[in-house]
Amino acid sequence: MPGDQPVLEAVDVGKEFPVHDRFGGSRAVRAVEHANLALYPGRITALVGESGSGKTTLARLLALFHPPTSGEIRLDGLPVTAATPRGEYHSAVQLVFQDPFAALNSLHRARYMLRRALQLHGRGGSRAEVERASLDLLRRVNLTPPERILDSFPHQLSGGQRQRLVIARALAVQPRVLLADEPISMLDVSIRLDVLNLLATLRDEQGLAMLYITHDIASARYLADTVHVMYAGQTVEGGPRDSVILQPKHPYTRLLLDSSPDPARSMADGADDPFAGVAEAGEPPNLADPPPGCRFHPRCPFAMDECRREFPARTTFADGGWAHCWLHRKGRTGELLADVAVS
């Protein structure tokens, strides 16, 4: 049941954190700049980037952990302000953290955690009603047998079960938006897919709008409908998942894809050694002193004068994708897309 109107939006959002140096001075780390993101009912948007790219900061802005320095967050089209009741907001927007070991209080049983979430958001009622709602939540995240799980402490559950419990707790408030920050990266590889499939089911059957934050571009392609790529606090590319991943339109996205393990390509007959010809590509910049213009330019093989001066405007493409790259504004798109594999 995908909708046309975004539930939750970040509009030209920026966030600066003050940092103090050893001489008592203070500077700003510009963790996120000019970020735009819209989450729609029944759709999963992936936010892909390396550590320090600002993806978690953006999620925290959307969860109202920090106020944005510039731009605004909109829920149902209305700007969120300091006056917006937090309880109401978090009944609509819930966050799932990376670490299911840290996100659950080890002193409480699953029953208590679910009951608290239900009661705090006005879904309490009689003991029997709470029990029924809790069991229902556990069934929705495929935690079986729910009766036994309800009596379990976190340490009695496996990593995958814990993450399901975290998701069940988030669902207790009947949110319309789920912000999932690296929900599978702490889990064993054999159980990651099942958690991804659960998130897909929640999207398909309950029409949740979801943000899926990850550093794993293959899992983003598997789960998401739309993919956004962040680099050093700037969103550099976005669009339908296959537009971004099969035809990357930003040099950084291409570097990310070329660096990701892809046995299907490297094990193909006659394939090149996947480690041959890997050039030194430098490292992401220090965000307290980022390079001017496009922050990727010091690492970019295509960099030109414009890139050092100004962050490029958005170019949109026929396949629904968009990118912030000077190549497209200078008619040099062909240099980037010429040798990209199209399936």
Place this chain on the structure above:
Amino acid sequence: MSTTAQSTAPTGRRGRTLGPVLLDVRGLSVDYLTTHGPVRACADVSLTLRRGEILGVAGESGSGKSTLVTALTRLQRPPAVTAAGSVEYRPVEGEPVDLVTLSERRLRRLRWRDLAIVMQSAMDCLNPVMRLGAQFVDVIREHDRSMSTRAAKARTAELLRMVGIPAERAASYPHELSGGMRQRSLIALALACDPALVVMDEPTTAVDVVMQRQILAQLVALQQTLHFAIVFVTHDLSLLLELADRIAVMYAGRIVEIGSAYDIYRSPRHPYTEGLRTAFPPLRAPVRRMTGIPGAPPDLADLPPGCAFAPRCRYATDDCTTAVPALRPVGAQHVACVRTEEADDAR
């Protein structure tokens, strides 16, 4: 006693020729002594490693892969003890030695010069209050007393350059380096005394994927000129498929399959390997709905009877719970599964 997994022909990935056997591990078992009795974290592991080979060890948490690393290098600390087995190391010159029973003094002479280790967390391995260069000079001079400090410094600069770090960073403290640089400097340090074997435990898990590719490309290039052998341990099977000559897949403390990366990719024989192979969504191939492996890895202190994977295995029968299957040759690889042929027919 399990069958020893020998590589049939000494050629590695992309037809690279491999040298004679460098490490011959037989029946290696490691126990963690707990108040409830010993827990076997590594059970009856047998494998060989040739000179110049990259052996990947893949497994999830609790599979015993890190325990194997510490046992191979004899770095395990109580409560872990090697309960059985041998780790025969065959140097170029001199007699083979068993690393399990070797005296501390003789083992110390082998460290760095013959076998070196790279761990996951560079911050834990480097001394935070010593400049990088001083740590290199320490290692180099400890194992070659005849070398002058000046020569050791020159060697340090050479090693750092080898992994793409400017020589002047020798004056930096570890915290002044980026995560990628720290991990590179650990690799350089491991290569300081030109070892024949480098054991790596998740060496690139803490760095981002772009840096990971750069570090591994450098490692592969260095390995091709210096011809050291690598045991590379990781949870990331898709990375090993690209990197390793051969891959050992571990589950609940045992090797369940070992074979060339190509065979593991093309025709995984153990149901667990097969499950792992399809647990990674494709990067570019068409997306279809995939399923993980049902259930969760077992508790090593409370293993199911017979094959530890049986409760999660879609091919499991009553036979699977009667005895632990031994590694035996199936196709081009060695597999610890009682019903491999039937499983193949069912596919």
